[in-house]
Amino acid sequence: MSYPAxxxxxxxxxxxxxxxxxxxxxxxxPREADTNKGSFGAVGILGGGPGMTGAAxxxxxxxxxxxxxxxxxxxxxxxxxxxxxxxxxxxxxxxxRGLLSAKVVTTWVAGCGLGExxxxxxxxxxxxxxxxxxxxxxxxxxxNLLAANRVQLxxxxxxxxxxxxxxxxxxxxxxxxxxxxxxxxxxxxLVAKFGTWIVLKGANTLIASPEGDLRINHTGNPGLATGGxxxxxxxxxxxxxxxxxxxxxxxxxxxxxHGAAADLLxxxxxxxxxxxxxxxxxxxxxxRNGPPRS
Numbered sequence: 001m002s003y004p005a006x007x008x009x010x011x012x013x014x015x016x017x018x019x020x021x022x023x024x025x026x027x028x029x030p031r032e033a034d035t036n037k038g039s040f041g042a043v044g045i046l047g048g049g050p051g052m053t054g055a056a057x058x059x060x061x062x063x064x065x066x067x068x069x070x071x072x073x074x075x076x077x078x079x080x081x082x083x084x085x086x087x088x089x090x091x092x093x094x095x096x097r098g099l100l101s102a103k104v105v106t107t108w109v110a111g112c113g114l115g116e117x118x119x120x121x122x123x124x125x126x127x128x129x130x131x132x133x134x135x136x137x138x139x140x141x142x143x144n145l146l147a148a149n150r151v152q153l154x155x156x157x158x159x160x161x162x163x164x165x166x167x168x169x170x171x172x173x174x175x176x177x178x179x180x181x182x183x184x185x186x187x188x189x190l191v192a193k194f195g196t197w198i199v200l201k202g203a204n205t206l207i208a209s210p211e212g213d214l215r216i217n218h219t220g221n222p223g224l225a226t227g228g229x230x231x232x233x234x235x236x237x238x239x240x241x242x243x244x245x246x247x248x249x250x251x252x253x254x255x256x257x258h259g260a261a262a263d264l265l266x267x268x269x270x271x272x273x274x275x276x277x278x279x280x281x282x283x284x285x286x287x288r289n290g291p292p293r294s
Contacts, residue, residue, distance in 0.1 A: 018216050019216070024253045024256060027249060027253035028288060037069035038070075040242065041069055041106045042068070043068045043072070043105070043106075043108075043235070043242045044105030045071070045072065045073045045110075046096055046099075047114040048076070048081070048114070049114055050081075051113075052114075053075070053113065057085060058232050058278060059234050060085075060091050061087070062235030062239070062281040063238050063239040064088060065282060067285075071090070071239075072093075072094055073091060073094065074094050074099035076115060076117075100123065100126050100130070107136075109235055111141045116148075121151060124145060131159075135160075135242070136158065136159045137234050137237050138160070140167075140230065143170075161197070161198050162201060162234055163198075165180050165201075165202055174186075183206055191209070191210060196210060197248075199251060201233070204217065204218060205255050205259070207255060209248060217252070217256055217259055219256055220259025220263065221266050223262045223265065223271035224258075224259070226275065231277065232280050233258045236254040257284045257288065258280065261283035261284040261287060264293075
C-alpha cells in the first residue's frame with residue numbers, strides 16, 4: 001500500500017461520526033412559494049457514450065427527481081442517440097460540445113458512461129478548463145481518465161470525486177484490496193492528492209471533506225450492488241448541489257438519501273435482491289418530500 005503523505009492517517013478502527021438525517025436541514029427544508037425552475041439550478045450530465053447511454057439517463061433522471069430545476073444531457077457524439085427520453089421528456093438532450101459552449105449549466109456531473117476515447121478526453125479537458133467555481137461531480141469513466149493521467153483536475157473545493165474501491169485504488173496507484181484494508185486512510189490520501197471532496201463508495205460509504213474530515217454513512221443495503229446505482233448517486237448529488245444546498249450537506253445528503261431509498265424499497269419487498277438503480281430516485285423523492293421516518 002503506497003499513499004501520498006497525509007498529516008492525518010487514520011486506522012480502520014478510528015471512530016467516525018455517522019451522517020444523521022436531523023443534520024440535513026437544507027435537504028429537507030420546504031420550498032418557498034415564490035420560486036421558478038431557475039431557482040433550483042441546471043444540472044449538466046456529460047456522459048452516455050455508445051453502448052452506455054443508460055448511464056447518463058440514470059444520472060439525469062435521478063437529478064430530475066431530486067429536484068433540479070433543469071437537467072441537460074450532453075452526449076459525446078455528433079448525433080443524438082434518440083430525439084428525447086420518452087420516459088422523461090423533461091430532460092433536454094444536446095451534443096456535449098454544444099452543451100459545454102452554451103454556458104447554461106450550474107452544476108456538472110461528468111463521466112457516467114462517457115467512455116475513455118480521445119473524444120471523451122477532449123470533452124473533459126474542455127470542461128476542466130472552463131469549470132472554474134462551477135461545482136463538478138466526477139464519476140466512473142471520468143475517474144479512470146484521471147487515474148490514467150489523461151486529464152488534469154484543478155484542485156477545487158467545489159469538486160466531488162465518487163470512486164468505488166477499485167477506482168480509488170487506480171487513483172492512488174494501488175488496488176481495491178489496499179483501499180479496503182484501510183478505507184479512512186485511502187479517503188484522506190485522495191483528499192491529499194486531489195484537494196476535493198471524496199465519496200469513497202461501498203458498504204458504509206465514507207465522505208471526506210477537502211480538509212480531510214471524515215463522515216460515514218450507515219444507510220443502504222446489498223440491493224445497491226447492481227449496475228447503475230453509482231450513476232444514480234452522481235445525479236442525485238448534482239441535483240442537491242445545484243439547488244444551492246451547502247456543499248458538505250449536499251454531498252452527505254445525497255449519500256444518505258441514496259442508501260435510505262434502498263432501505264425504503266427493501267422494506268416494501270422491492271429488494272434487496274433484484275432492486276434496480278432506476279427505482280431509487282422515486283423512493284428518494286418520497287423521502288425528501290415526506291415526514292421523518294424512524
